[in-house]
Amino acid sequence: MRTKLYRRSFTKLTVLTGASVLVVPACRDDAVTPPNELTLTSDERDLFERFAEVFLPTDGSSLKPRAEVPVVDNIEHAFTLMDAPTLEQVRIGLKLFDYGAVLIGLHFARFVHLSAQRRLDYIKRWEDGLEIQRGISTVLKKLVCYGYWKDIEAGRAIGYQGPVSKAGGIASLGNAPMPSATNG
Amino acid sequence: MANLPKATIQGLPSLKVTSPDQIPEAGLQLEADVLVIGSGAAGAVTAYELARSGARVLVLEAGPHIPSSEFEEHAPTALETLYQDHGNQVNTTGDLAILQGKCVGGSTVVNAAACFRAPNQVLADWATEHGLENLSPEALRPYFERVERNLSVHQNEPHEVNYNGRLLIEGAKKVGIPASPISRNIRDCALTGHCVSGCKTDRKQSMLVTYLPWASELGATILSGTRAESFDVSGRRVTAVRAVATDAAGKEKPVQVRAGLVVVAAGAVQTPLLFQRNKIGNSSGQIGLNFACHPSLAVFGEHENDIYAWVGATLSAQAGDIENPLRGGYLLEAGMVGPVITSAWIDGGVGSEFVEFMQNSKKFQAAVTLIHDHNVGRVYLDGDRKRIDYDLDDRDFESMREALRGTARIYFAAGARRVYLPTTRKTTIESADQVDSVINGLQNGKHRYRITSYHPQGTMRMGADATKSVVGPNGLCHDLDNVYVPDASLFPSSLLVNPQITVYTMASYISDQILARA
Numbered sequence: 001m002r003t004k005l006y007r008r009s010f011t012k013l014t015v016l017t018g019a020s021v022l023v024v025p026a027c028r029d030d031a032v033t034p035p036n037e038l039t040l041t042s043d044e045r046d047l048f049e050r051f052a053e054v055f056l057p058t059d060g061s062s063l064k065p066r067a068e069v070p071v072v073d074n075i076e077h078a079f080t081l082m083d084a085p086t087l088e089q090v091r092i093g094l095k096l097f098d099y100g101a102v103l104i105g106l107h108f109a110r111f112v113h114l115s116a117q118r119r120l121d122y123i124k125r126w127e128d129g130l131e132i133q134r135g136i137s138t139v140l141k142k143l144v145c146y147g148y149w150k151d152i153e154a155g156r157a158i159g160y161q162g163p164v165s166k167a168g169g170i171a172s173l174g175n176a177p178m179p180s181a182t183n184g
Numbered sequence: 185m186a187n188l189p190k191a192t193i194q195g196l197p198s199l200k201v202t203s204p205d206q207i208p209e210a211g212l213q214l215e216a217d218v219l220v221i222g223s224g225a226a227g228a229v230t231a232y233e234l235a236r237s238g239a240r241v242l243v244l245e246a247g248p249h250i251p252s253s254e255f256e257e258h259a260p261t262a263l264e265t266l267y268q269d270h271g272n273q274v275n276t277t278g279d280l281a282i283l284q285g286k287c288v289g290g291s292t293v294v295n296a297a298a299c300f301r302a303p304n305q306v307l308a309d310w311a312t313e314h315g316l317e318n319l320s321p322e323a324l325r326p327y328f329e330r331v332e333r334n335l336s337v338h339q340n341e342p343h344e345v346n347y348n349g350r351l352l353i354e355g356a357k358k359v360g361i362p363a364s365p366i367s368r369n370i371r372d373c374a375l376t377g378h379c380v381s382g383c384k385t386d387r388k389q390s391m392l393v394t395y396l397p398w399a400s401e402l403g404a405t406i407l408s409g410t411r412a413e414s415f416d417v418s419g420r421r422v423t424a425v426r427a428v429a430t431d432a433a434g435k436e437k438p439v440q441v442r443a444g445l446v447v448v449a450a451g452a453v454q455t456p457l458l459f460q461r462n463k464i465g466n467s468s469g470q471i472g473l474n475f476a477c478h479p480s481l482a483v484f485g486e487h488e489n490d491i492y493a494w495v496g497a498t499l500s501a502q503a504g505d506i507e508n509p510l511r512g513g514y515l516l517e518a519g520m521v522g523p524v525i526t527s528a529w530i531d532g533g534v535g536s537e538f539v540e541f542m543q544n545s546k547k548f549q550a551a552v553t554l555i556h557d558h559n560v561g562r563v564y565l566d567g568d569r570k571r572i573d574y575d576l577d578d579r580d581f582e583s584m585r586e587a588l589r590g591t592a593r594i595y596f597a598a599g600a601r602r603v604y605l606p607t608t609r610k611t612t613i614e615s616a617d618q619v620d621s622v623i624n625g626l627q628n629g630k631h632r633y634r635i636t637s638y639h640p641q642g643t644m645r646m647g648a649d650a651t652k653s654v655v656g657p658n659g660l661c662h663d664l665d666n667v668y669v670p671d672a673s674l675f676p677s678s679l680l681v682n683p684q685i686t687v688y689t690m691a692s693y694i695s696d697q698i699l700a701r702a
Binding site: 054061063081083085086089123134141142146149152159160162163164165170171172175176177 | 196258278334384386389494522524534
């Protein structure tokens with residue numbers, strides 16, 4: 001049943017080239033990861049780590065070091081907030097992105113195994129690619145951004161104030177008074 | 185009933201909400217004169233207005249009750265706890281985020297407090313195209329005035345217009361675009377910049393601190409975490425509504441409410457789904473059709489100096505021609521939220537250029553665009569799954585381009601050295617003389633832009649002709665004798681402007697219609 005579900009959704013995503021049809025079924029066993037599994041697979045963790053390395057290279061910048069932020073754990077948490085069909089679609093997209101490098105990207109290796117420069121170039125090609133490629137690359141970027149900027153201190157490193165009311169002792173005004181009878 | 189900290193403030197009305205944990209395992213069987221489904225802008229106002237007349241009112245809210253004292257001023261947490269689908273609600277294509285509140289108070293808890301009346305041109309269109317002569321500006325004026333007074337609506341004072349807002353006004357004036365401080369429903373704003381994560385100190389006059397506690401004070405019963413699912417129907421009347429309350433342990437408890445009158449105010453996505461699930465009220469075939477949503481884009485302008493656009497009122501100023509929505513008028517609202525939203529709104533590139541983009545974000549002037557979009561979308565059930573079909577129409581893309589063009593011109597006039605556009609691949613305009621060439625080069629298409637909707641509307645169209653609309657001019661469903669819809673789903677066409685004030689107004693108006701018919 002789960003495999004059936006996976007394949008049905010996959011057909012919706014295969015507006016790419018025929019190559020993708022060859023690529024994804026050739027993935028390892030976790031290609032049929034149950035869509036409602038809420039923990040990231042090792043492939044998915046690898047993908048987010050390798051993606052974040054080149055997408056958000058904090059070394060030498062004023063940003064909070066990425067290694068000090070649980071980016072991938074935060075993304076895993078985001079997975080728990082998605083409904084099953086959405087999660088299924090996202091997982092298929094991740095797989096397509098990672099394994100797409102084999103044939104679509106003509107690198108003959110998965111994204112996670114490419115050099116940093118090739119990974120960067122690959123992301124840029126997907127940004128400019130077909131509708132589905134643009135969609136998947138955007139989802140990846142948004143998830144990594146969510147995973148990183150969820151950290152309040154990461155925000156403070158760029159000057160964002162974060163929560164202020166409690167620290168500032170700002171009092172609640174409480175509920176508004178009842179309108180007067182004449183006002184309604 | 186839960187006792188909340190705010191209830192201890194002497195002399196102020198208290199909000200009493202029954203949570204699913206307080207409902208016995210066997211469930212509840214309740215009776216009311218009026219059952220209101222949804223506690224957002226429309227539901228809260230209707231509940232109060234009818235409770236005020238002496239009716240026994242019961243409100244069912246699918247979302248949780250989160251008191252403002254528990255708000256964390258942290259967008260990711262707010263998305264997770266206060267928003268529909270934990271902030272993951274999207275269109276079928278997957279390129280449009282559709283944000284709605286899902287909590288006691290609904291979207292009013294998480295909106296940015298912008299207040300506008302429906303433009304006269306839109307109301308005139310409703311009269312001529314949909315037979316709604318009863319909704320003229322003159323007829324609605326007392327209702328607008330009433331809700332604005334009740335919710336402390338006022339134009340931002342000078343101290344409520346931050347640097348980002350002043351830049352929008354200054355730039356707009358230089359290029360001849362009307363601009364002014366925005367109006368908001370707020371009392372003594374603490375300028376925390378956290379409107380969309382919920383106002384922790386109860387300055388924003390959302391339904392959570394106004395109409396709901398007022399209704400509660402007048403005896404209305406409010407159940408949170410309780411989702412209406414099915415209707416018992418006899419002829420043209422709904423006699424009872426069956427709902428499910430889900431407690432913290434995930435246990436589902438049945439709730440049945442028998443009521444003389446049912447008001448469905450679950451918003452432009454959930455209201456049509458409830459009717460579709462129950463297969464009622466749809467002789468016109470219009471339920472779920474005509475979805476519009478004000479597709480919104482963010483635009484950043486990078487300056488030499490620091491702006492800290494996220495400091496102060498979330499929305500501080502406006503620019504654009506809001507009197508002519510049907511002729512391509514657009515609205516720009518100066519505002520910015522924290523880095524999670526910043527990085528979701530605009531593509532700042534990849535690698536070192538993205539790092540530089542985020543490091544520079546404190547130098548960004550920021551605004552979001554709103555347009556009057558056509559009602560080209562559809563909300564429906566695919567099995568049990570909610571679907572929202574909506575792709576940007578080519579006509580609306582032209583309006584969007586005009587809005588982007590206007591924003592870029594304003595930013596450069598205000599001194600920006602670069603403008604970032606909300607495409608899915610980093611796109612910048614490096615100088616004022618490039619504005620037209622870059623904007624003209626943009627194309628409509630799926631997954632080309634980072635689009636967000638904050639204003640779903642239009643799926644239960646109001647109109648005089650029962651063959652072309654779902655709800656009549658007084659808010660009563662054409663096919664049913666005791667079911668009213670007062671929420672944004674009844675708008676026959678989109679407003680252009682933020683809809684909350686118009687929703688409150690329509691709910692007040694429809695409440696009077698209900699009372700006049702009772």
